[in-house]
Amino acid sequence: MNDVQQSTGLRAEALLQILEVTRKLAAPFDLQSVLTEIGEAARSVLHAERATVWLYEPAIDALVLAGTPADRPVKASLENGILGVTARTRVIVNVPDCRLDARFDPAVDLDYDNDVRCMLSVPLVEQNSLVGVLQVVDRVDGPFNLEDERIAATLASQCVVFIQRERLTRTVAMAEKLDREIKLARDIQMSTLPSDMPKVPGYDMAGQFCPADDTGGDTFDLVPLDDERLFVLLGDASGHGIGPALSSTQMTGMLRVALRLGADLDSIFTHVNNQLVEDLPEEHFVTAFLGMLDPRSHEVLYHAAGQGPLLHFHAATGECEWRSPSTFPMGYMRYPRLDAPSSLTLEPGDVLGLISDGAFEYENGAGRQFGTEGVERVIGLNHHRPMSELLSLILEALHGHAAGAPQADDITIVLIRRRAEASAATTVQRYFKRSFDSLDPVFRFIEDFLRAKAIDPGLREPVNFIVEELFTNMVKYNPDNAHDIALALGCTPDKLTVRLIDFGVDPFDVTRAPAVDIDKPLQDRQIGGLGLHIVRQMADTLRYEFADRRSTITFTMSLG
């Protein structure tokens, strides 16, 4: 079994284990059982010897160890230990060797027997506020790795959902008034919606959730993936009251877990559907659009489970195409075999519109529904505007139509437009397989661009040299990474800009590679580092950026 298979295997194993935890915790539990279950899951999934959950108590500004008696709790301040660092910084702290880490505090980090080796300390955070800390100690096979960090972060995000859900349920049980109950359900439902629109090259998007007076079960999500694809969700859980709000929240949680673990669209759909079949009360289901947009091919693959009509606005003809659902609602029944996803391709200027039935079925005082015509009228005139504006205009039209009639159901709208101007850009980008065999196509791509832009042919070999150096480093340092490498070329009259993007990697700042002493005698000269040394002299500017496990290297060469 090679490394790629092993890593895929680990993900699948972790995915199943985490979904199993999700299943167990779907049943009502008291908070202590939830926390014990989560600690046990973390220990087992990460092959560790111990895992503990600490809860943050704002009233005393301290962390309390879960499972300790309420009258004699074990408390820790936020000042000391790896625990304190995690709580204060709210970032994952991975300590390969506790003895060598000055921040480690045996008293706070629970090292009673002075035998703790390594530790992974994960903050539990909800909407920027601290919920607690999950500490996993002593991995059986040596220090925790990056894969473990991802799994722990995934588990932590689930952990937060469960803690909040348990707290909500408890509060609700105590609450006497229905409106209080609904408000809390709303808070939870709203808290899972994306707070910012993701940036996807060549695309503009907007999403909004407008709750009804009574509780409905709408949700949406836009999740950018490591390889630039975008996962798009619009969901609507059936029924009214607190149940649907929690069902849609749970579905969002499960989808995010599956995405983080790299599952593909069909397995996500199947796993989550089967989970909902088990969890939802009879006669309840969730209509949902689960789609994957690839901004390179502009293709959207999707399963529209009872969710429709879906809008595909064609900019070239000005036509609104309404597509029907492609399959049954989720949670309705298990699929013996899942059909292949449906597909649509967005041409420049096209808009994909996902709109929940609360909009189409919004009735005015005369009993007339807004319908698809209401949407078409707004889109036909305003499709070229920013999507956030178009969305507001649709909502305005809806309210105009209703003329004061109450909103009976949640309304959720997600609009995604492929920018019309993208095709005219002076930048070209292409993806290349992670292999030395890609060098020939890379050189051809560069040559074609330089020729098309009539750039001095003398620049060709220097650009080739720099790109080859950066590209082959990416190949050599992450040979088993499955992502292709992106190469973008752009120019203005006075400079050429070249960018390489490496997805799903650890940071390596090429601008900070050690300098090479080229005055050493022959016998002391080594080849290592020499390439980057030359690159730094050849390029006019060289910049390195790292974000979302993505290394971006940009260099420029002046023209003329």
Add this chain to the structure above:
Amino acid sequence: MFEIGRGAAGEVVLKGRLDAAQCEKALQFFDGVDDPHVVDFTGLDYVSSAGLGVLLKTQKRAMQAGRGLKLVNVNKHIFDIFRYAGFDKIFEIDKAGG
């Protein structure tokens, strides 16, 4: 395209593009030459840092055997790279047309 072979006077002749994908071929050829000395760059358009590694390794072996490599007819672009790499201090280099 990359080619490596021996010329009429026993010199090593390089042609085409010596990139990372071609280095193994170049290194194997140099390793098979007992006493490498003159290397003719007339037909070589491009060399990458991996190619520099092949030259450096061969130069170390050649110096141990008694005399180093002489790189002849090196084009301007490749000569610039040699200079950035400090190869002008550890190789004997003749530029093309010089």
